[in-house]
Every structure is written in structure tokens, then in C-alpha cells.
Amino acid sequence: MLSRLAQNLFWAGRYIERAESTARLINATSLLLMDMPRAATFDWRALVEIVGADDLFAQRYPDDSEASVMRFLVADRLHPSSIASCLAVARENLRSARDLVPREVWEDINGLHLFIADEGPHVESRLARSRVMEQVVRNARHMAGMIDSGMSRDAAYDMFMLGLQLERADMTTRIIDVRSADLLVDEQSDLRPYQTVQWISVLKSLSAFQMYRRHVRVRVTGPGVVRFLLTDSAFPRSVRFCLNGAAERLTRLPTAAGCVATVDSTLEVLDDADLGTLAGYRLSEFLDRMQIELNTINDTIHQRYFQQ
Template sequence: MLSRLAQNLFWAGRYLERAESGARLINATTLLLLDLPRQTEFDWRALVEIVGAEALFARHYPDATEESVMRFLSSDRDHPGSIASSLAHARENLRHTRDRIPREVWEEVNGLHLYMADEGQHIERRLARSRVMERVVRSGRMVAGLLESGMSRDAAYDMLQLGMAIERADMTTRILDVRASDLLADDVADLPPYQTVQWISVLKSLSAFQMYRRHVRTRVTGAGVVRFLLTDTAFPRSLRYCLAHAGQRLARLPEPEPCTRQLDSALAVLEQAEISALTGHRLSEFLDRMQIELNRLNDAIGARYFRP
């Protein structure tokens, strides 16, 4: 496979996953809002921090309101990390590789891109917004299914999956990083019924709630959620699972050693961490460290395969 195409597929994987994660995040947040007491101050800025785009947001919007943040995250094409932009990038990357992926995958992504450019603009009202986000998630699942059942397990498949796995790992660390405690003002967060709600919301933004319940089987606590999302070996969006998955894809690619060395380094950071002690700023430091490891992995893959 051409190095240039490998790069397109890797990034198509990242952008597709990014769009879907973004939709989950928005949906879970909208649901959380419905549980909160009226007049609760909700800090919308936290969502902008998750995607790490505070400066860009401030340049384009005067205030962080529900509408401005939702627009910024979903339909704003000036924001390169919005769902609409991610889909446009995914489509652009797939356009170069249309001969490598099942035709239905292209049709689904193209259809979703057109939908976002059109219907996807109507996200002010919560009902319409949740419909749009569900469509994005559903298309993402459709693409995953089409790849699973319709794409040969060749290097193109491995590259797409590698991009998806790294993006997933990245998103899981980002969502944890803006811990649920930051989503709510302190006075509300301390009220008994809302202590768990915010952690449930974190799980839900990663579609992890059901699996957490099944496998952890204790009440939802901050420590439990952190442990589950970082170290669970069975849940596909946990950091450990994503890294292991990336390792399996790499093992199938030619001469991956420079990349697997970097992956091992990321895994070592995870293994050596004392998970139960990861609260407050220690969790933040750990996640920052992990973000750096993931960026290095991204760069190692680029150096090995995209620029020979």
C-alpha cells in the first residue's frame, strides 16, 4: 500500500472516531442537563476544554452558552474539531482511498457529511439536537459494521483501525481529564443525588455505563469509573483495551518496531500508575503524561509509514 494512502486511511479512522465521540459527548451532556435542578449553573466551557480548543472558541464566541458551545462542537466549520469538520476531513481522506474501502462505507460517510452540512445545522433545540447526534452515532456504528463484515483484513484495514484505536484512547483520556467534578458547580456537585450523576454522565459519553454496571457491579463512584476507563481489559473504549488493540494492528503491519517501542512506553506509563491514587491533580498529571505518549505514538507511526 502506498504510504500516502496509509496516511489517508489512518486519518480517516481518527476523524470518523472523533465525529462519533463528539456526538456521544454532546448527547450525554444534553441528557445530564435534564437531570439537573433548574437554575443550576452549568459550565459549558468544560466541554470546550475536553476538545482543547479554548482559545479558538474565545475568538469566535463572546460567551460560553449552551447554544454557542453546541454549535462550536457540532456544526461550526471554523472549528477543525467539530463534528461537521471531522466528517469533512474523514470524507476528504476517504475520497483518496475510495478504491480501498467498501463502497457502502463511502456512501455512508458521504451521506452523513451531506446530512451534517444541511440538517446538522439545526441543533439549538435539544430534541432536534439529540436526533442529529443519534444519526451521527448510528452512522458511525454502521460504518464499523460495514468494515467488520465487508473489508478484507489487509493493511488498509489495519491502518483505519489503528487510527480509530488511537483516537479512542485519546478521547477517553480527554473526557476523564475534564473530570465530572468540573462539569458542575461545587454547590450542586455536593448535593447527594448529583454526586453519582456526573460520573454516570462520563460513562455515558463513552457508551460505557451498561458495561460498567455489568462488570463492576458496585455503585458508580469516581474512583471506580477512573479504574474502569483506564484499566479494564474487556471494555473496548478503555485506555488499556485501545492500546492493546493498536498493538495488534501494528503487529500486522510491516516492520513496526519503532511504533511498537513507543506503544510499549505508553503501556508502561499505564502499568506503573497507582490507579487508586489518581484523584484531583494527580489524575490530571497522569492524563497529560498519557496524552504526550499518544502524540509520540502518532508521530512514530507517521515517521515509519507515511514519510519513508
């Protein structure tokens, strides 16, 4: 497969996953507000921190209001990681590789791109926002299903899944990093009982709440959530599962030893962490390290397969 097509599929996987993850995050956050006391003040800018676009947001929007953050994350085409931008880039990448993916995947990405262009500007309304985000997630899941059931297990499939799994691991670390902090600006003692609600929201941001309850079988706690989302080997959005999947994809590609070694090194960092003692600043520092490791994997893949 040509390196150009491999790169197109890799980034199509990343951008589709990024759009879906952002939609899940927005929906879970909006639902969180329904469970919080009316007096609670919510820091909407925390969502901007998750996608690492603080500086761009500050340049383009004069306030940190809910409406500004929603426009920035969903419909702002000058923000490269907005849902609209992600879908536009994924669509362009898949257009170049249409012969390598099932026809339904192209139809889905094209339809979703047009849908978000029409409906994205209306997400300031929470009711409309929920409907739009659910549509993004539903279509992304349908594309994933078509890739899984209708695409040959060849190098094209491996490249698409490699991009998807790296993006998923990255988004998981970002969501844990920002959302594990207290999302409430007002730290009054009467809000402490709602910490469990916030941790549940972290799980729901990654569609992990039901599987956490099934496998962990204890009440939701901060350390339990962090451990599950980082190290569970069976949950598809945990960092360990994604890294194992990326390593499996790479072993099927030619001359991938250097890339596999980089993934193995990242798994060693995860294995060596004493997650039971990580909290506050130390947890954030560890997650920053994991994001650097994931970027190194991404760079290694680019150097090996795309710079030709």
C-alpha cells in the same frame, strides 16, 4: 500500500471516531441536565476543553452559552474538530481510498457529511440536537460494522483501525480529565448527591454505563469509573483495550518494531500508575501524561509510515 493511502485511511479512522465521540459526549451532557436540579448552573465550556480548542473558541465566540458551544462543536467548519469538519475531512480521505474500503462505507460518510451540513446549524434546539447526534452515532456505528464485516484484514484495514483506536484512547482520556472535575459551577452542599449522576454521565459519554454495571457490579463511584475506563482489558473504549488493539495492528505492519515499542512504553506508564491514589490534580496530571504518550505514538507512526 502507498504511504499516501495509508495516511488517508489512518486519518479517516481518527476523524470518524472523533465525530462519533463528540456526538456521544454532546448527547450524554444534554441528558445529564435532565437529572440535575433546576438551580444548577452548567459549565458548557467544559465540552470545549475536552477537544482542546479553548483559544479558538474564545477568538470566535463572545460568550460561553450553550448555543455558542453547540455551534462550535457541531457545525463550525473553521473549527477543525467540529463534527462537520471531521466528517468533511474523513470524507475526503475516504474519497482518495475508495477502492480499499467497502462501497457502503463511502456511501455512509458521504450521506452523513451532507446530513450534518443541512441539520448541524439547528442543534441549538435540544430536541433537534438529540436527533442529529443519534444519527451521527448510528451512521458511524454502521460504518464500523461495514469495515469489520466487509473489509479484508490487510494493511488498509490495519491502518484504518490503528487511527480509530488511537483517537478513541485519546478521547477517553480527555473526557475523563475534564468530566471528572465538578461540572457544576455552584458547589453548594445540596448538589453533592448528584456527583454519582455526573459519573454516570461520564460513562454514558463513552457508552460504558451498561458494561460498567455488568463487570464492576458495584455502585458507580469516581475511582471505579476511572479504573474501568483506563484499565479494563475487555471494554472497547478503555485506554488499555485501545492500546492493545493498536499494538496488534502494528505487529501486522512491516518494520513496526519502533512503533510497537512506543505503545508498550505507554502501556507501562498505565501499568505503573496507582489509580487508587489518583484524584484531583494528580489524576489530571496523569491523564496529561497519557495524552502526551498517545501523541508520541501518533508521531512515531507518522515518521515511520507517512513521511516517505
